[in-house]
Amino acid sequence: MVTRIIQLLLSPLIALAVGVLFLGLSRKIIARIHRRYGPPLYQPVIDVIRMMSQRSISHGSLFELGVVLALAGSLVTVLFIPLGGTVICRQNPLAHGVLCPLSSSGGLLVVMYLMLFGPLGLALGAGDSANPNASIGVSRKLLLALAYEVPFLLVILAVMSHYRTISITEIVARQQESGWGVLSVPLSAVAAFLILPAMLGIRPFDLVSAPQEIASGPLAEYGGSYLALLAVQKGVHLFVVIALYVDLFLGGGVNLATFLVKMLVVFVAAEMIAAVLPRIRIESAVRFCWKWPTALALLQMAITVLSKSV
Amino acid sequence: MGAGAILTVALAGAGLSYPLGLLSAKVRNVFATAVSALLVCLVAAAYGRSGEHVYYSGFLGLDLILRTDALAWFFAITVSLVGCLSVVFSLRYVRGREKVSFYYFALLLVNAAMLGIVFSGDLLSFFIFWEVMSWAAYLLISYNRGRALYAGLKYIVMSIIGSCAMLVGLLSLYAAHDTLVISELAERIGSRGTGFLLGVLVAFSIGFGIKSAMVPLHTWLPDAHSEAPSPFSAVLSGILIKMGIYGFVLVMYALVGLKLLLGLRGAWVSFNSVLCWLGAIGILIPTFIAVLQTDAKRLLAWSSIGQIGYIILGMGFATSLGLTGALFHTFNHAVFKALLFLAVGAVEYRTGGVRDLNELGGLIKRMPVTFACALVGGLGLIGVPLTSGFVSKWLIYKTLIAEGHPFLALAALVGTWGAILYVYKLLHNMFLGQLPEKYAHLEAAPFTMRLPLVVCGSIIILFGILPGIPLGAVGPIVGSLGLEPVQATLTGFGPQVGPLNMVSIFAAAALAVLAVLLVLRASAAPRRVAQEDSYAAGSPVPAGRYHHTVRFYDPLEGATIGYLRDWADEFYTRVAGGARGGFDGLRRIYTGDVRNYVMYIVCLLAFLIFVQMVWHIW
């Protein structure tokens, strides 16, 4: 019981810390590629603290609740994702050091649904402000989500059909027994990596909150503590996506440390590719997502289904 | 006793509401509400009862039977609940319009007929109530006049086609087995070959498919749902199309039975798999057509077709998990689609009939309760965790993955994303953003309109957190249909199914929300501003229209509008147009010249003799 409570508190905190740190890292990497020095790693922390002390405007209660919903949803998602640890007894992963407080509820399907809360909360909140920029941003956000969800769902389904389970802990355990997912479902891994920037909302897919075009889109009306919370939400979301990738394809981690190292590798790789690309239009983004990643994921799924049915 | 009393009350209520309306509108309203509420109580009181009795012997030489069991009860409670809510909602909605007594009569009659359908113990009374439901619904769909007439006609013509197919199906069974009593048929049905059984099932499927708007037989639905009076749209979408689902379950599982059903397969396909694929297509295409709609009710109508796809998909699998999911989703969809139609109806009522998504906006300021309920309904439709829609969809996904059908699962999951798009569009374009000047002083929806919304919303949340309550009613059905019932706990599922524990998710979510709220509380309180006080790059915010709604998903529309046409509808329309032309051409044989007519007479005589000389027919 105590371990459980500790875990329940621990994993969101880890997500918060690592996520915000990743935001800083992101800026640093881009700066270095641009031959700049860049802000310090802890710059986002400073920003958040500063913004928390400022007063925001509000357009209504949904405007406020949307942010709460987004952040809370992202934090809850973390609870369903294993953050390293070895699974020995699959029936009760909790007892054996897997850092996944709510692994016993619903598996990947729940995670996929909970990942909705972020964009949905933001969309509702931003929608409540009568600002067309926000609405356009939300429209882009939802379309982009639809664009990357198609290959992402294919990837997840391929993985789930390959392991014949919807439980993430189970998937992690199977990888630790018989090789990483990146080897058993390689095309899916590639496809997932290709859409990673879109899921993270980083370049070339940063069109949702493009400051120059639509005044930061959904964030246009937010300021002060709400903006701070949204920044944190972005970090946590980043954490969730990368952690999911590591869990699905890189065999999770035997402990938290290896898990975080793997996450770092994935994140840096994705960020380095993204940093050299320009922002693209939403149509191009949709077309891209539905072309290569979808084709690869589809191929992998077909192979998986065929090999399972033979 | 149970079913008979319920039906008597329902039919008498319908019949009396008209004459009462001639006496006094108030009495009629109270009466209609009382009857529909009484029905909910009566049905609820019949929980767990089972049995059958003959209520009319010797109708055309057949006995008509009423039957109560778990399946019937489950659908009956759904019907009576949504029916009652729609009657309550109607109190204000139709007040002051023409033919109000007729409206209540038809509405109560539809509900009574649906109760009759689910309590029927033989296929003949099933069919009779089915037809009564069809024509009563046709009258109600036409109630709004104008374009509703086309919708009503389309609906009833397709209904008649469907019921003709059903009639052929059920009378084939009668010709083969000499009974129409479901329990007797279930025993004898295996005695004929699978080819016969398949034919019968296909005939029934056409009937049920048309009623439940299964792709490609759905084309009546978008017109009918959008043109009907909103409370009746709720009934249509919430329960009337579910009668098709009930029919499917009844015929596939209760009548034909699992063993025979699974035997109906050819070299490549089986009956179930065809059904599943139709379900999957029915999820994908209608969902994205819904995204493109600009009429709120039409959007919801297309969404209904998509959601029916989920139900058919789950039901088609003939596994206990899938069937449980499908039945639960049937109930859920009834509740949240009724809620959404009623919410749109409330907006329509207050804005004077506006349901064009490009004309509204910002109504959250004027109708907060309506919005909150619509939000809950929308989230349920998407299947967000902590709403009941999540649990049922989760069961269906789980079935698809466990049975090894990732492509079907893909259709279902992508359909969910489509649902997010259209639900957000609906909510955003109606309730969020800028409140137009002309609606600045709109009143909130009246109490009798808000009440059904709140009831539906509460049900969605309650059953989302404690899915064990409805699943407790679904379990015996699945059991009675020859499948192992799913082991459900009050809060979700145990490890052998899931595991899924909604209460723990709820607790975690509640804690997270609390934590975030605490953090927010620690920081400075926000300053409320007027809607005009928003960022417009330094320009003044235009008072008229500062709300992005038109072509909300423009890039998607550009990419998909060419493919997302209603092919089936175009095809049927073309066939109908061709037939019309053909009929007109055919009429020309009556030329008006009597000598031609005499020629026809002589020709027939000559032909008769010719035929005899050549083929010796006698």
Place this chain on the structure above:
Amino acid sequence: MSLLSPSIHYVGCFSLVLIGLYVVLVKPNLIKVIIGINLMDTGVNLFLVTVGYIQGGTAPIFSEAARQPEGMVDPVPQALVLTAIVIGVSVLALALALTIRVYGHYGTLDLRKIKGLRW
């Protein structure tokens, strides 16, 4: 007495029927059509009488000349024909009455032009 045997009575009456039919089918004048119908009627009546006719038979009256029914013509068709003639006459009368009214309305008896009702 075979139906198709070359019997002059039958040829005669069926020729009448066919001529009548021809007139009805071909002539555009309403009066002529009615004449055609009457021709047909006559042919049919003749046919009925012929059915009961016996070559060289006597009238079906028990009289001095014939006491045995063998040599008599069948009386039933004759009775029938009487009825049929009456019917035919009444139809004819009605037809002509209607023709007058039709002419009054249309100013013509050309069936090609009397096409107020069609389709």
Place this chain on the structure above:
Amino acid sequence: MVSPILLIAVPLGLAFITPLLGLARKGAPRYVPAVAMLFNLLVSVSLLPDALRAPIVVRTAGWAPPFSIHLVAGPLGLLLSSLIALIGLLVAVYGMDYIREGATTRYHVLSILILVGATGVVLTGDVFNLFVFFEILCISSYALVAYWGDSASVEAGAKYLIQGAIGSSFVLIGIGLLYGAFGALSMADIAANVSSVSSFRLFVSLAFLITGFGVEAAVFPLNAWLPDAHSSAPSSISAILSGIAIKAGIYAVARVVYTIYGAQSILPFVALLSVATLLIGEMCAFSQNDIKRLLAYSSIGQMGLIVFGLAMASATGVSAALFVVISHALAKALLFLASGYMILRTGSREVSSLNGMGTRMPLTSLCFTVGAFSLVGLPPFVGFASKFMIVRAALETADTFFVVLLAIALIGTVIEGAYFLRIVQGLYFKPAPQQAREETRKEPPLSALVPVGVLAALIVAVGLYPGLVERALGAAANDLLDRDSYVQNVMGD
């Protein structure tokens, strides 16, 4: 016990004294048809139970069959004569006020004659008498079709007469051939000897009889007169023509095919014709703008359904067909009667002129709706029960041929649904045309409302309790199908 011959004699007598009554009192003739038909109804219904046990054979002039002219009041005949009397009574009541212009006395005489003719057709046991009654029916209907005397009705009357006369000639030729072959006119006598004659020769006579009677029965392609005549006649006469007269034609064809010839093997061919009739009727009705013409075409469609049932040659098929006869007679009479006053009020026969009638003539519209729903075959109206029986019978033949035809026939009923329900929508949910909106806001007089209401009530009652007629139907079907017992009953020992 009253003799069935009164069913013919009394109305016939009344018909001929009607003009005299008219001389005595001006208003008297309009009550005579009602009296005659009320008498017929009472007698037919009272005889029906006896007839169900054994047919009542009435010999005239003391001769025994096969020599006499006799009436055979079997279950089928009495069932139909009750129906005729019922519809006739209601139409007669309707006609009291509806017929106000023209030669009203002659109208009433002729309307009795039509009904007497029809009653005679269904009761007679003699081929030639069949012809005679048939002619009474036809000639009086020619005259009544032209009753209004306007161009349409006169034209329709003339055309109907020409086609009818050709048909009668054919019938007469057929009878002549029959007499030539058998030397007899009694149906039972001929039936007993049919096998003794070469089949081709017999077939020619059969072909002539089918074609001749078929003209009145409105079987495709002999039905060209029907839409003209039904639409141009006074609505009360349309109701009789559609409800009764064509049924008499069908009865004649069925009697000839089943009883006289026992020609079951040509029935598949008849079934083809019937489905063609059904489809063509419904298709033509679909795009009609004239309400009465639409109803007339719909009658053709329903005749197709009836013949389809008869062509199945099974007890269920024939009783289903007879059920359709009843349901169609009720519904179509109702529709013609109801539309009669609607047309009278609006002065237009356009379908669109019925728009908004639901508020202007609510009771009439309600009854019209009941009739339309019944024809479409929706429960709980009688049309449903009859359609149900037809489908059941077709499927019970377990013959692919009939199942395929059934599928085609059902397409016809779908078309029927489409146009009738469009009209019903118009009644209630379309705005009334601009002109003449106020003055047409009036229900018809009681003498019209009562028949229409009674018909609607009957449609619902028989629809809910088909048992009311079911027993008679079975016996009637047997009457038609069981040749041997028919022959035995008529010929005695």
